[in-house]
Amino acid sequence: MTANTPALDISDATLELGDGDARVLALDSVSLRVMPGEFVAIVGPSGSGKSSLLAVAGALSRPDSGSVRVHNTDVTTLSKGASAQFRLENIGFVFQSGNLLPALSAADQLRLVGRLAGNPKVDVDSLLESVGMAHRAKHRPGELSGGERQRVGIARALVNSPSLLLVDEPTAALDRRRSREVVELLANQARNSNVAVVMVTHDHDTLAYCDRVLEMTDGALLPAVPAAA
Numbered sequence: 001m002t003a004n005t006p007a008l009d010i011s012d013a014t015l016e017l018g019d020g021d022a023r024v025l026a027l028d029s030v031s032l033r034v035m036p037g038e039f040v041a042i043v044g045p046s047g048s049g050k051s052s053l054l055a056v057a058g059a060l061s062r063p064d065s066g067s068v069r070v071h072n073t074d075v076t077t078l079s080k081g082a083s084a085q086f087r088l089e090n091i092g093f094v095f096q097s098g099n100l101l102p103a104l105s106a107a108d109q110l111r112l113v114g115r116l117a118g119n120p121k122v123d124v125d126s127l128l129e130s131v132g133m134a135h136r137a138k139h140r141p142g143e144l145s146g147g148e149r150q151r152v153g154i155a156r157a158l159v160n161s162p163s164l165l166l167v168d169e170p171t172a173a174l175d176r177r178r179s180r181e182v183v184e185l186l187a188n189q190a191r192n193s194n195v196a197v198v199m200v201t202h203d204h205d206t207l208a209y210c211d212r213v214l215e216m217t218d219g220a221l222l223p224a225v226p227a228a229a
């Protein structure tokens, strides 16, 4: 594996959803290559296919045609079980609201994901430190602010040192200042951990932190638009 190996390489992926009259071309010959350490934002109107793109990139759904390689593994050829294990070890997911387990402290959220991947010696303290949350290690999600929960969610997604981080609307529940902080944190993590980040967002305020901004329209991914647009 060389430094030139893309962390994500989607080639000509097509995905149809629904049946009969409700059939929709969610992905229309989409190609996307993201290198390690690169931070890419995907914008676009509701229903344009952004979530479908993340699902295909994260081996959660299989395109009807085309290939999806994550760090040189074609994830479209993996069985269901192998794909779940591959996701756990190679892909981190960050969702809108952090998606933390209510009963677990911040530190235990991270430990659990490490244990599930057979990686019990995770350096939880350093990871929480890297997202500015070391002082909240013992707090449960209910005792954290929205921005803090999102930070723990990012640390948790990084536990197994993934090559790819897929992020869905991370700032939807946050005010302007916290939104910028969370996206700046993602940008720093991309650089420092050499992880490729693909973020779906409606938040044009945070696009300046991204290396590239792409736009989805009717299932197609358009060439980059200026980050400040």
Ligand SMILES: Nc1ncnc2c1ncn2[C@@H]1O[C@H](COP(=O)(O)OP(=O)(O)OP(=O)(O)O)[C@@H](O)[C@H]1O
Binding pocket: 017, 018, 019, 022, 024, 025, 026, 044, 045, 046, 047, 048, 049, 050, 051, 052, 053
């Ligand atoms: N299970 C499904 N069955 C049929 N059509 C679906 C299904 N899921 C999504 N779609 C359709 O596929 C298209 C792409 O949906 P997708 O969720 O990827 O869009 P999106 O850009 O993420 O939207 P949003 O910004 O509102 O989350 C939409 O037209 C949607 O209505």
